[in-house]
Amino acid sequence: MTFRPKSLAGLLWLGVFLMSGAGQALAAGDAAKGQQVFQSQCAACHSTSPGVTLFGPSLASVYGKPAARMKGYAYSPALTNAHLTWTADTLNKFLTSPQSDVPGTKMPFAGLSDPTQRADVIAYLAQLAGPQK
Numbered sequence: 001m002t003f004r005p006k007s008l009a010g011l012l013w014l015g016v017f018l019m020s021g022a023g024q025a026l027a028a029g030d031a032a033k034g035q036q037v038f039q040s041q042c043a044a045c046h047s048t049s050p051g052v053t054l055f056g057p058s059l060a061s062v063y064g065k066p067a068a069r070m071k072g073y074a075y076s077p078a079l080t081n082a083h084l085t086w087t088a089d090t091l092n093k094f095l096t097s098p099q100s101d102v103p104g105t106k107m108p109f110a111g112l113s114d115p116t117q118r119a120d121v122i123a124y125l126a127q128l129a130g131p132q133k
Contacts, residue, residue, distance in 0.1 A: 005040045029116070034124030035118045045109070048128055056107065062086050063122075063129035078104030 040049070045055040052058050057073035067084040068075035082102045084090045094101045095118045097111040112118045 012088075029119030029121070029123030031120070031123040031127040034117075034120035034122065034127075037112070037121050038124055041112065041117075042121070059125060059128070061129045063091070063126045064128075076102075076104055076106040078102050079106070086125075088122050088126070091125065092118050104123065 004022040038046075040057070047054050047058045047066055048060050050058060050060040051072060052060075053073050057070050057075070062070070063086055067082060067086055067090075068080040079102050084094070084102075092115075095112050098105050098109055100111075112121065
């Protein structure tokens with residue numbers, strides 16, 4: 001089924017719909033592509049195996065969880081005190097520029113400038129965490 005607005009009002013409604021929460025499903029990332037980005041940009045420092053700490057903490061089930069709370073990793077006070085929960089919005093902001101979002105974080109990565117890559121990585125992390133309650 002294709003929606004074709006026949007008026008300016010219909011076109012405006014479509015724009016509002018796409019910018020609202022109802023249109024978020026259309027903007028969701030691709031977890032398979034996110035896995036590829038993760039492998040090239042994140043895997044040198046982060047594992048996706050539970051409890052496996054590399055330079056950074058495991059990201060196996062980080063999505064939907066409070067930041068800096070996984071056991072087995074010494075987080076920076078900055079991230080611990082940021083009181084974040086890793087949602088699509090907080091991950092998007094953090095992955096854009098970790099040092100700008102949480103000054104003093106130990107994460108030396110400059111960030112992912114491409115919003116599509118960020119969305120894909122976030123979809124991958126959400127997939128790793130499994131269904132959210």
